[in-house]
Amino acid sequence: MVGLEATLPPMSKRDRKIDAIHAAAARRFAERGYRGTRMADIAADLDMQAGSLYYYFASKEELLVAIIESRIGRAVESLRAVLDGGGSFADQIEAAILGHLRAFQDDADIYSIFNFERLSDINPELAEQVDQPGRAYEALWGRLLDEGIASGELRPDVDTRVTVKAIVGLCNSVLLWYRADGKRTVDEIADEFSGIVLRGIARA
Secondary structure (H helix, E strand, O other): OOOOHHHOOOOOHHHHHHHHHHHHHHHHHHHHOOOOOOHHHHHHHOOOOHHHHHHHOOOHHHHHHHHHHHHHHHHHHHHHHHHHOOOOHHHHHHHHHHHHHHHHHHOHHHHHHHHHOOHHHHOHHHHHHHHHHHHHHHHHHHHHHHHHHHHOOEOOOOOHHHHHHHHHHHHHOHHHHOOOOOOOOHHHHHHHHHHHHHHHHEOO
């Protein structure tokens, strides 16, 4: 995430293990879906006994929630840092979009689960729990747009709720088509997206 790595304390041995479990589980969930993944599959990918995996997570549902809350939580903190850092509305939009796309680049498997897995069909309570970080993220985008209107940098007739959905949807679309070995870098795509957004909502 943008600007966060340098401020994070060194990971403990347990934290590194949990991070490895998160990564292995995310790959499995993304490839086979939540229903098609067994805890035993994840353990095998890590050369662990299935019973050892339950030492860290009591169930597959608990593991999925932990993965999503961890990564979406990082996105929330990254966007909050953009808002708290000040700067012009245009600068903040550019930094927020870049942070979003870099998060997807780092954790594409996890964000694919969050955006495309129909969790409400699996467990409504689970879906509600993992949706909370997403709502917090969109609320911060709403705050950014509201501050842009208040400062006069954003057109006053902009519907912030609809615009938040449009911006987040635009950024989320990269999960469907972006390739790391493609012609455009994440930074170049973020610059293009920023221009599209600002041309649409900023004051002339």
